[in-house]
Amino acid sequence: MPLDTPHRAYRARSKPVIMQEKRVCSEGLTPGCSAHARGSHVDRDFRQLTWDDELEDDCRELIRLAVREDLERGHDWTTVAMAAAASRGGATFGARESGVVAGIHAARLVVEEMNLDATWTTWVDDGEVVEAGKPLAQLEGSARDLLTAERLMLNLLGRLCGIATLTRQYVTAVAGTHARVYDTRKTTPGWRRLEKHAVHCGGGRNHRTGLFDAVLIKDNHLQLRRNESPTATLADAVRHARQFLGQHGVGDLIVEIEVDTLDQLRDALQGAPDIVLLDNMTNDQLREAVQIRAAHGADVELEASGGVNLATIRGIAETGVDRISVGALTHSSRSLDIGLDWSLS
Numbered sequence: 001m002p003l004d005t006p007h008r009a010y011r012a013r014s015k016p017v018i019m020q021e022k023r024v025c026s027e028g029l030t031p032g033c034s035a036h037a038r039g040s041h042v043d044r045d046f047r048q049l050t051w052d053d054e055l056e057d058d059c060r061e062l063i064r065l066a067v068r069e070d071l072e073r074g075h076d077w078t079t080v081a082m083a084a085a086a087s088r089g090g091a092t093f094g095a096r097e098s099g100v101v102a103g104i105h106a107a108r109l110v111v112e113e114m115n116l117d118a119t120w121t122t123w124v125d126d127g128e129v130v131e132a133g134k135p136l137a138q139l140e141g142s143a144r145d146l147l148t149a150e151r152l153m154l155n156l157l158g159r160l161c162g163i164a165t166l167t168r169q170y171v172t173a174v175a176g177t178h179a180r181v182y183d184t185r186k187t188t189p190g191w192r193r194l195e196k197h198a199v200h201c202g203g204g205r206n207h208r209t210g211l212f213d214a215v216l217i218k219d220n221h222l223q224l225r226r227n228e229s230p231t232a233t234l235a236d237a238v239r240h241a242r243q244f245l246g247q248h249g250v251g252d253l254i255v256e257i258e259v260d261t262l263d264q265l266r267d268a269l270q271g272a273p274d275i276v277l278l279d280n281m282t283n284d285q286l287r288e289a290v291q292i293r294a295a296h297g298a299d300v301e302l303e304a305s306g307g308v309n310l311a312t313i314r315g316i317a318e319t320g321v322d323r324i325s326v327g328a329l330t331h332s333s334r335s336l337d338i339g340l341d342w343s344l345s
Helices: 053-071 077-082 104-113 143-173 192-201 219-228 234-247 262-269 283-296 313-317
Strands: 088-095 118-122 135-142 180-182 215-217 255-259 275-279 301-305 323-325 338-344
Touching (some): 219 234
C-alpha cells in the first residue's frame, strides 16, 4: 500500500462495494432482529425500527465519520510500521459477559465501507441472547486491515449490545403485566435509528423516531397555544392538531398529549388523543388515571413517564398503564464487554 495515497476507505468507488456475508449459524436465522418477530401485535403504534435500507444508510454515514476520526486522510501509522503488508490473521469477536446481541449488521458494514481485505463470518444474529464466552463473529484477512478496523467494530457492537441488554432487563421486569416498554428521543445525536434498533432487538418498543412522524403535545406547546387562544383546553389542542394534520395530508399521524395532573387527563380525554403521557405521577395517581380512562370509555392508551428505573418499573406496570417510556435505555446504558481473540500468521 503506497503511503503517499489515502487509506483505501477514502478511495472513490464508481459503485458501492457489495460483500457477500458468510453465515454459518446452525439455527437458520434470517437477517434482522428476531426479538419482536414473535411479539404481540399493536394496532396503532409508532414505526418499529427493524434493519432496513434507511437504517443501513444511517450506519454507513456514522462509519464514514468514525473512519475520518481515526484516519483523517492518512494511515494507521502504528500498524503500517509494525505489521508487514503481507501479514494475514483472524480476529474472533466474543461476548465476555452475557447479554443480547445488536449491531452484527452494523459491524458487517465496516468491512464494506472500509473496503477491507477480509472475510466477515457471523454465528449469531441481532436479538439473540448469548452467554459469556460465546463467539459472535470472525474477521479473517489482512492483518493491517484487521488492526485498523478493530476498535470501530468493537465500539459499534459494544454500544448496541449494551442497549439491547439493558432493554431486555426492563422488558423482563414487566413480564406478565399489560405494560410495554418504550424508548425515547434521548439518544446519541446521529445514532438514533441504530440505538432504537438496539432497543427493538432487546424486546422493547420504539416510540416516535423523530419530530416528523408523530405529534407529542407538551407543556411548552400548550403554553404557546394558550398565548394565541387563552381559553383553549387540552382537548381543544388535540382537536386543533388533528385538524391541522388533516389539512396538510398527514392526518394518520399519532397524536399524543402530555399531562401532569388527573384533571388535565380528564380534559385531554375529551379530545380523543391516541395516547396520553402521564408525566411524573405516583403509582396511586397512575392507578386512578387508569380508572378515569375506563370510566370515560375512551379508546386511548396511557403512557407513564418519569422516575422509571429497574427498581420502580414493575410497580408502575402493575398500575395498569399500557406503555412505560424509559429514557435510560439509551442515555444511561453501558457498553457490553465484547472481546477480541487474535490469531496472526
